[in-house]
Amino acid sequence: MKNGTSFTAVIDYNYFINGIWDPYYYRNNKSKNRLDKYVSFSKNFSARFPLSSFKFLPIEYKDIPKGNFIIFSLNRNITDRVNSKYFAVPEDTLLLGTMRAYLGNIIITPKSEWLNHHNLWFPINSEFCEIIPKDELKYFWLIYLKSDSFLHNLPTGSGGTRPRANPDLLSQIPVSVPAYNERKLIDNEIKVFAEKLWKEQVLLNNYIEKLF
Numbered sequence: 001m002k003n004g005t006s007f008t009a010v011i012d013y014n015y016f017i018n019g020i021w022d023p024y025y026y027r028n029n030k031s032k033n034r035l036d037k038y039v040s041f042s043k044n045f046s047a048r049f050p051l052s053s054f055k056f057l058p059i060e061y062k063d064i065p066k067g068n069f070i071i072f073s074l075n076r077n078i079t080d081r082v083n084s085k086y087f088a089v090p091e092d093t094l095l096l097g098t099m100r101a102y103l104g105n106i107i108i109t110p111k112s113e114w115l116n117h118h119n120l121w122f123p124i125n126s127e128f129c130e131i132i133p134k135d136e137l138k139y140f141w142l143i144y145l146k147s148d149s150f151l152h153n154l155p156t157g158s159g160g161t162r163p164r165a166n167p168d169l170l171s172q173i174p175v176s177v178p179a180y181n182e183r184k185l186i187d188n189e190i191k192v193f194a195e196k197l198w199k200e201q202v203l204l205n206n207y208i209e210k211l212f
Contacts, residue, residue: 140190144177
């Protein structure tokens with residue numbers, strides 16, 4: 001296993017909560033600087049919409065490269081699957097893949113203008129939850145949540161061969177992040193890279209499409 005941590009916790013009986021057996025709950029509850037101090041989680045996505053409603057195909061885990069990448073693959077929607085319906089998220093949405101979360105399937109959907117469009121919505125076809133930073137610094141949290149130091153603290157999750165991370169447990173993970181001003185500086189710099197990379201990808205796609 002590349003990431004994720006498994007362990008056994010020994011706790012005082014007075015701290016035990018009937019029905020809660022996950023050691024991560026008891027480890028992370030002792031921390032005063034938890035992830036939920038900085039972000040909240042949501043799975044309240046929109047209603048499902050027909051695939052024909054979207055400019056791009058649904059986003060899946062396989063579209064997200066591993067490592068220090070801040071953009072992902074977006075494929076134009078030229079399919080004839082008219083009966084398929086998907087949940088969707090708007091531009092500039094920070095998403096965390098909850099299945100095998102320790103693999104770091106974390107993205108921000110690009111701004112519409114970066115793709116030469118207006119008011120885009122993006123269909124999703126994998127298990128995601130939205131992360132909503134309380135400081136609104138989405139690009140800082142993108143790279144922080146993709147960092148090895150964070151991913152190695154993630155619970156392996158539950159669900160057999162396809163374990164899923166519980167947002168309630170994710171919110172209790174201890175974190176160590178810089179002060180707001182430094183986070184804001186990092187966020188601004190990463191956002192500049194993201195805009196440039198998305199715009200260059202659009203130019204590359206247009207060039208290749210003209211060749212064939």
